[in-house]
Amino acid sequence: MIYEARIVCADLSPSTTWLSEDSSGGSSQLKLTKYIPTAMGQENAPVAETLDVLGSFSAIRTAIDGLEQCFGVARDEKNKRVYLEVRVNESDWYRTRVHDGIAQIGPAPFWHNSDYARLQVFVKREFGWEGPEAELALTNASGSGTGGRVVGNENYSTTENWVTVSGAAVLGDLPARTRLELTHTYATNPFIREIWLHHKVDSPASFVHFIQGEAATGGVNTADANASGGSKKSVSWAVTTKTKLLSWTLNAASLDAMAGGQVHAMLRNDGTAYTDLYLQFQLRNPTGSTLISEGALAPVAYDIEMLVLDTMQLPPGGIVSGSSNLLLELYGQRLSAGTHNLAIDFVQLSPVGPGNSWQKLTCIGSGLALNEKLVTDGINERVYRVVAGVNVADWTTEGGGIRLQPGRDQRIYVLGAEVGNSYRRLQTYTARLYYRPRRRSL
Structure with missing residues (x-):
């Protein structure tokens, strides 16, 4: 040689x-x-x-x-x-x-x-x-191929907040760094200040990551044009002790697809004005009679819509096959007396590990405007937005960024919020993904 x-x-x-x-x-x-x-x-x-x-x-x-x-x-x-x-x-x-x-x-x-x-x-x-940089074909309801795919801010009907990458397209034998480009395409032009990226490896089509609030047992369905699917789940309670508010069924096939991996348990509420509200997720057996695991009773910041309540393992104990359905239950507590009201739009179970990767991006400037492009470049370790051809470095990051696993089907999820953490269901982006295949030896 x-x-x-x-x-x-x-x-x-x-x-x-x-x-x-x-x-x-x-x-x-x-x-x-x-x-x-x-x-x-x-x-x-x-x-x-x-x-x-x-x-x-x-x-x-x-x-x-x-x-x-x-x-x-x-x-x-x-x-x-x-x-x-x-x-x-x-x-x-x-x-x-x-x-x-x-x-x-x-x-x-x-x-x-x-x-x-x-x-x-x-x-x-x-x-x-x-190896040499290459653009990867992405697939979702908007089509398949390179050149950009439309990504929404909800997972409902034909709108999808994810793109799939075929394992056959990701070459090499080591996790590969990526450059993801998201161009703001929502015509009413809100400024996007926060974007969460999560990444699921293996069986992504079997994993149910986005759960509508109205699919929960308990509460009342309420129409809301800015809620995912046009509806949310409203719930009221009056006691000051911890109270079960809602529950969702996590099906066995979805739990098997997570194979004991961890997720960020994210929740979108209606931006309650309470300053003494606490929320908690619990996992229980299918009848709800047995507690399997529970997160912390977490304080909810005033007027914040998008919450990461907890990091949990699905299924608990790391079972990789033969799971049974589980209940995901939401508990709430407010210390003040009186009637307490809360509306839940959706829950997103966002994979974070092992093998999966994630990144949260927060703008310290004005935010991402219509037709501007946000570039999270893990290849060269930088994040910036492109404004009229000029790179503006006014975004901070948490998490290690998206790394693709060679030879394995995988999916990248996108979820964004406006200035003030407000969620807008109709927000859209055009997504393009580039990578450099990595290998152990030449």
């Missing part, structure tokens, strides 16, 4: 330091004589390697200068990227991020020709290799 190698740092000029001959324009004065990329290692642990290069003394000196400049950037400026790029037998270039390195003149070649020198390059790089 013929290896070609180069160190690339876009912030330097020249940006590329070649370590080998290359038919597409690399140095003709250097030859990579020894390099065997290791496949040993693990995620989040650096890999140490050595590359041996032979060349003229002047070419070696020039290479050392370029390499040490690159390693200085990698070592001291963590927000900038330096890559070792390698290809085999003139195939695609694969890259790995360099964290540190040293370049030095090594022992003289065995024939002791004074015109030649040996360069030894020691690098500390990340585990795994990234």
Whole structure:
């Protein structure tokens, strides 16, 4: 096999330091004589390697200068990227991020020709290799393919707040970083300030992630044009002790699809004005007689519609097949006396692990407006919105971002809220997804 190698740092000029001959324009004065990329290692642990290069003394000196400049950037400026790029037998270039390195003149070649020198390059790089960037085909009710899919802000009728990625399309053998682009397309132009992204791996079509409030037992269905499906579930109670308000049935097939993974138990309420309201989710057996697990009795912030009440395992105990139906029950408590009123629009069970990934994005500026694009770029580790062709970095993030699992069907869920955390059911986006396939070895 013929290896070609180069160190690339876009912030330097020249940006590329070649370590080998290359038919597409690399140095003709250097030859990579020894390099065997290791496949040993693990995620989040650096890999140490050595590359041996032979060349003229002047070419070696020039290479050392370029390499040490690159390693200085990698070592001291963590927000900038330096890559070792390698290809085999003139195939695609694969890259790995360099964290540190040293370049030095090594022992003289065995024939002791004074015109030649040996360069030894020691690098500390990340585990795994990234291939060329590619756009992935997405599928939902709006169609299938690249170029953008319509994503809604509810999961009702023909509106879907998710896109599916075929496992056959995701190449490699390691979880892959992604760049997701969401373009705001809702014509009435609210400003979006918060977006939750969640990711489900394996059997996504069998998992019921979005549960309408009106599907609950208890309460009264109430028409509401801004509620998902045009209706919500209203409930009233009068005591100051913890009280069961509503319950939903989680079917066995959906629980099997989660296979013991964890979810964010999210809930959209009508933005109650209470300052002393507490809510709690419980999981019970199908008759409700036996408590299986319960979350904390969590305070509900004043006038906040979108809530993450808890993180729970589905099914509890990590059963991966043969589950039975379970009840998801919502309990409430208000410390003040009197009649208490609450309306629930929907519950979203949003996968977060293991193997699944998630990200919450919050704008610290004005928000995402009509025709603006939000880019969450896990490949280059940055988040920004595109305003009239200009990148504006005014979004903060929580969570590790979306990483695709190779060879496995998966789904990405999108849920957004306006300024003030207000939910709008008719909000839409155009979604496009890019990735770089990752592999353990070349």
